[in-house]
Amino acid sequence: MSSTIEFASSFIEGAPPGELADVVADVQALTSEEGDLIPSLAPAFERYNEAQLTTVKLPGSSQEVIVSEFNKVDGNRYFDPESQTSFEIDHITQLDQTASAAQSAPLESQNAELIKSLLKSLGIHAREHYPSCSYGVYPIENDSAVAILLVANRYSPNNFWNGRFRAIYQVPVSSSSTNVTGKIHVDVHYYEDGNVALNTTKSVDLSVPSVSAESIISRIATAERDYQEELNRAFVRMAEGAFKGLRRQLPITRQKVEWEKVGGYRLGQDISGGKGR
Structure with missing residues (x-):
């Protein structure tokens, strides 16, 4: 079980921007025989959220504030100095990007x-x-x-x-x-x-x-x-240079790629002769 959790945690922490929910769904599908592992992945979610500077909305506000190691107060509680608010998030269910238990918290610093x-x-x-x-x-x-x-x-x-x-x-x-x-x-x-x-x-x-x-x-x-x-x-x-060198001189269309116009191609479609969307 520990190796499975370690394996799943690496997936969570490596999730691309904006795709954490998709990665979570994949992890659940891949580990379905192990039962519900998601609660055991709480440390991985926390590391991901803090490292990626995940943003959450304060209750009753459209303002998004940052979650990081630098503004962590204690446990799952964080602090936003601009709004002078502390708030709590559940790292596991944070996919809705909403904070909870907001409280007034004045900025106490000599700076x-x-x-x-x-x-x-x-x-x-x-x-x-x-x-x-x-x-x-x-x-x-x-x-x-x-x-x-x-x-x-x-x-x-x-x-x-x-x-x-x-x-x-x-x-x-x-x-x-x-x-x-x-x-x-x-x-x-x-x-x-x-x-x-x-x-x-x-x-x-x-x-x-x-x-x-x-x-x-x-x-x-x-x-x-x-x-x-x-x-x-x-x-x-x-x-x-490098991108051009990775391509065959003649793609499957049997026509040379106009590299000076490479920015206008849609990868995997125009170059391969497929129809654009």
């Missing part, structure tokens, strides 16, 4: 003013560049640092793709100048007539002249822009 300023600047940056995003700033390490989190999800199951952008930064606040460290994660899953996944992680180490919200968010915005441009260049190189 409260910095956190509020960061939330304001981060909100402007997030809304300008990331549709359907959630963000948060949390005191960590006994108030010696703050964590800055941003997650943006884009799901298009009708077009067979889902994607998630996650950025996690940590900023020490004990000196007048500091470094912002963290990681940017981009996960995209495309599964029309195939199964292609893009999983990238970019480490970030930014020098910031002063511990102020404006300078910190400005450097973060520049780093994210640079990484996006880096990814765009990588896609161009892949289309002109």
